[in-house]
Amino acid sequence: MIENFHIFHQRRFVSLSDTRNDQSIFLENYCESKKNFPFFPFVIFCDHTPERQELESLLSNCDTYPTNLKSIILILNKRLTSDLANHLQLLSTGIDDIIEWTNEKEIVCYLESKFKRIKLIDEALKSPEVKNCLIGDSMIWKNFLHEIAETTIFSNASVLLIGESGTGKELISKMIHALDNRPDKKKLIIVDCTTIVPELSGSELFGHERGSYTNAIQSREGAFALANGGSLFLDEIGELPIMLQAELLRVLQEGTYKRVGSNNWQKTSFRLICATNRDLKVLVEEGKFRKDLFFRISDCQFHVPSLEERRDDIPVLVNHFLSQFFDKEKCPDADKPVMEYLLKRKYPGNVRELKQLVQRLSLKHIEHKKITIGEVPPEDRGALCIDTNQVEKNSINVFIRKALLSGENWWNLKNKISETAIQVALELEINNKQKAAERLGVDVRTVQQYVKKKGIST
Numbered sequence: 097m098i099e100n101f102h103i104f105h106q107r108r109f110v111s112l113s114d115t116r117n118d119q120s121i122f123l124e125n126y127c128e129s130k131k132n133f134p135f136f137p138f139v140i141f142c143d144h145t146p147e148r149q150e151l152e153s154l155l156s157n158c159d160t161y162p163t164n165l166k167s168i169i170l171i172l173n174k175r176l177t178s179d180l181a182n183h184l185q186l187l188s189t190g191i192d193d194i195i196e197w198t199n200e201k202e203i204v205c206y207l208e209s210k211f212k213r214i215k216l217i218d219e220a221l222k223s224p225e226v227k228n229c230l231i232g233d234s235m236i237w238k239n240f241l242h243e244i245a246e247t248t249i250f251s252n253a254s255v256l257l258i259g260e261s262g263t264g265k266e267l268i269s270k271m272i273h274a275l276d277n278r279p280d281k282k283k284l285i286i287v288d289c290t291t292i293v294p295e296l297s298g299s300e301l302f303g304h305e306r307g308s309y310t311n312a313i314q315s316r317e318g319a320f321a322l323a324n325g326g327s328l329f330l331d332e333i334g335e336l337p338i339m340l341q342a343e344l345l346r347v348l349q350e351g352t353y354k355r356v357g358s359n360n361w362q363k364t365s366f367r368l369i370c371a372t373n374r375d376l377k378v379l380v381e382e383g384k385f386r387k388d389l390f391f392r393i394s395d396c397q398f399h400v401p402s403l404e405e406r407r408d409d410i411p412v413l414v415n416h417f418l419s420q421f422f423d424k425e426k427c428p429d430a431d432k433p434v435m436e437y438l439l440k441r442k443y444p445g446n447v448r449e450l451k452q453l454v455q456r457l458s459l460k461h462i463e464h465k466k467i468t469i470g471e472v473p474p475e476d477r478g479a480l481c482i483d484t485n486q487v488e489k490n491s492i493n494v495f496i497r498k499a500l501l502s503g504e505n506w507w508n509l510k511n512k513i514s515e516t517a518i519q520v521a522l523e524l525e526i527n528n529k530q531k532a533a534e535r536l537g538v539d540v541r542t543v544q545q546y547v548k549k550k551g552i553s554t
């Protein structure tokens with residue numbers, strides 16, 4: 097446990113070792129010399145391979161580590177175990193990387209290139225295209241954007257965005273295109289695959305020649321031509337008709353296509369971004385989506401967090417939408433009961449639903465500095481979540497009665513009760529996930545998944 101070790105603590109450095117050896121002194125001085133560089137990684141030096149709990153405890157006791165965990169590097173003086181499972185568990189705390197001490201020159205070289213990379217990513221995330229459009233302050237959201245920016249800046253990989261409807265997948269495709277640093281980059285073309293008509297042989301994608309089918313009065317460019325040199329966003333890719341999937345795969349592999357009704361091959365090259373709210377693996381198993389296409393479109397897969405996973409972002413999103421619906425001088429804020437209502441409400445339609453609700457509030461708003469509870473449209477007032485804290489105050493059957501009367505179903509209730517139990521166990525065990533799991537009699541992964549899903553920082 098960390099109490100057994102001397103912890104040398106600097107603004108960008110912590111040493112977890114029993115002696116103050118040459119390596120830790122070198123790193124301490126080196127990191128101190130970088131203290132004015134905000135993007136320089138935060139270094140944890142360890143004389144031994146720590147247990148995950150030990151690292152978690154260190155992170156929670158250390159008040160100077162950066163809020164963006166993606167820049168924490170663990171340097172091991174010597175690896176006592178070469179246990180992959182242990183390393184993966186250490187990474188699950190959210191730190192960025194684990195390396196072994198080799199020599200001063202190599203370590204400096206590693207940290208300098210990490211520094212350059214983090215700086216580029218953070219600068220990209222501060223650009224107006226991202227900062228003013230993709231709103232959110234929660235750790236889960238910031239880390240998600242960090243991963244997307246890293247993929248976009250340092251690779252040309254195809255990106256698959258998997259997330260519920262209204263989570264912002266289209267906005268993210270715009271961010272990917274905006275951050276793409278290809279010279280002479282052309283446009284972003286967006287195609288909603290639910291609107292593709294198979295009978296027209298994918299003319300939206302391939303384009304067509306005049307007279308190639310009834311109503312084809314003029315020849316037309318398709319998305320593959322328009323996206324050439326730019327990016328192609330295929331929204332709802334799971335809905336792409338199966339007969340067009342093989343053709344899309346061919347275009348992606350060969351970089352060539354023919355317009356409907358033409359015999360000439362045309363070349364095209366674009367960055368591919370796809371989005372879906374379906375489980376493509378299930379569609380593959382059901383034979384509705386080609387396995388080879390699934391692998392081709394998902395060089396990098398990202399789960400887009402739902403609003404439920406980042407409820408902490410509700411206030412910033414509300415303020416952002418209010419600023420869109422009002423002039424700057426007249427922009428009101430939500431008063432306390434309204435914000436409480438917005439925080440407790442359910443959003444199956446995610447950020448889109450929140451945006452629409454703020455718009456409805458704005459429409460009812462009279463000139464006043466605050467939006468008040470009477471401005472919540474009556475049809476929205478029943479949409480509150482059940483306050484699970486009430487479970488303790490009331491007996492369990494009163495809680496269930498209330499929940500059922502307010503429209504909760506058995507599945508929601510079951511989830512809420514399980515989540516509350518995990519929440520309470522974590523509180524009782526002061527955020528020690530292992531002990532919370534033991535108290536609940538469940539596998540520790542159940543507790544970890546909950547913490548991850550809720551974006552709870554332990």
Ligand SMILES: Nc1ncnc2c1ncn2[C@@H]1O[C@H](COP(=O)(O)OP(=O)(O)OP(=O)(O)O)[C@@H](O)[C@H]1O
Binds near residue numbers: 230231262268416
């Ligand atoms: N992080 C965010 N910050 C600001 N606005 C957002 C954010 N996420 C989503 N929105 C807004 O929510 C609405 C829905 O976003 P978008 O269309 O990108 O979602 P989607 O996941 O592509 O939805 P669908 O799957 O239904 O196509 C848009 O009006 C968008 O501006």
